[in-house]
Amino acid sequence: SAVISQKPSRDICQRGTSLTIQCQVDSQVTMMFWYRQQPGQSLTLIATANQGSEATYESGFVIDKFPISRPNLTFSTLTVSNMSPEDSSIYLCSVGGVGGLFSYEQYFGPGTRLTVT
Amino acid sequence: DQQVKQNSPSLSVQEGRISILNCDYTNSMFDYFLWYKKYPAEGPTFLISISSIKDKNEDGRFTVFLNKSAKHLSLHIVPSQPGDSAVYFCAASPTGGGNKLTFGTGTQLKVEL
Numbered sequence: 001s002a003v004i005s006q007k008p009s010r011d012i013c014q015r016g017t018s019l020t021i022q023c024q025v026d027s028q029v030t031m032m033f034w035y036r037q038q039p040g041q042s043l044t045l046i047a048t049a050n051q052g053s054e055a056t057y058e059s060g061f062v063i064d065k066f067p068i069s070r071p072n073l074t075f076s077t078l079t080v081s082n083m084s085p086e087d088s089s090i091y092l093c094s095v096g097g098v099g100g101l102f103s104y105e106q107y108f109g110p111g112t113r114l115t116v117t
Numbered sequence: 118d119q120q121v122k123q124n125s126p127s128l129s130v131q132e133g134r135i136s137i138l139n140c141d142y143t144n145s146m147f148d149y150f151l152w153y154k155k156y157p158a159e160g161p162t163f164l165i166s167i168s169s170i171k172d173k174n175e176d177g178r179f180t181v182f183l184n185k186s187a188k189h190l191s192l193h194i195v196p197s198q199p200g201d202s203a204v205y206f207c208a209a210s211p212t213g214g215g216n217k218l219t220f221g222t223g224t225q226l227k228v229e230l
């Protein structure tokens with residue numbers, strides 16, 4: 001497994017503003033993902049963060065709203081842009097392929113609880 | 118379109134007894150299945166997984182059963198302990214899916230003394 005940290009752990013933001021969430025892993029990983037868990041809902045994949053290239057977004061999510069960076073094998077950021085109350089969720093970073101070895105298992109960070117007022 | 122479903126939003130079990138959590142899926146392309154446990158204010162923690170070439174995988178108190186023909190899997194916890202009280206999610210990954218996981222809606226397990 002891997003140790004994953006996220007910053008910030010929580011934030012309260014005003015509508016129309018943007019928030020950047022950071023995800024740091026203690027070892028090199030092949031895959032990094034960003035998920036959203038809306039209140040009372042399951043986890044929904046937003047995008048796969050690709051190192052050195054544009055992220056791969058799932059249906060319903062777009063780069064303008066959720067720009068993602070992944071400059072190296074241990075770090076990624078997710079920005080939630082032009083926020084509205086509907087963006088209030090827990091945002092989770094996960095990793096796969098710890099140490100460069102393929103595996104289906106993903107390991108999750110502690111999450112960032114975002115409230116938009 | 119919910120491809121992975123957990124029809125029981127909650128389950129209550131006495132300490133020491135067996136907990137059985139169920140999960141159904143609709144996508145025939147899913148070939149790897151995982152269970153995660155989630156405590157409040159924490160990220161999901163990986164518990165156990167199973168490949169579609171198997172019908173059972175066991176790890177300590179946790180056993181996962183897969184019935185491919187019924188598109189059904191279950192997680193058995195024996196014996197259940199109060200620390201097992203959490204939300205349990207099943208997840209599935211398709212062939213060639215690049216590790217992408219589709220999660221179920223979750224089941225809140227409460228283990229009572």
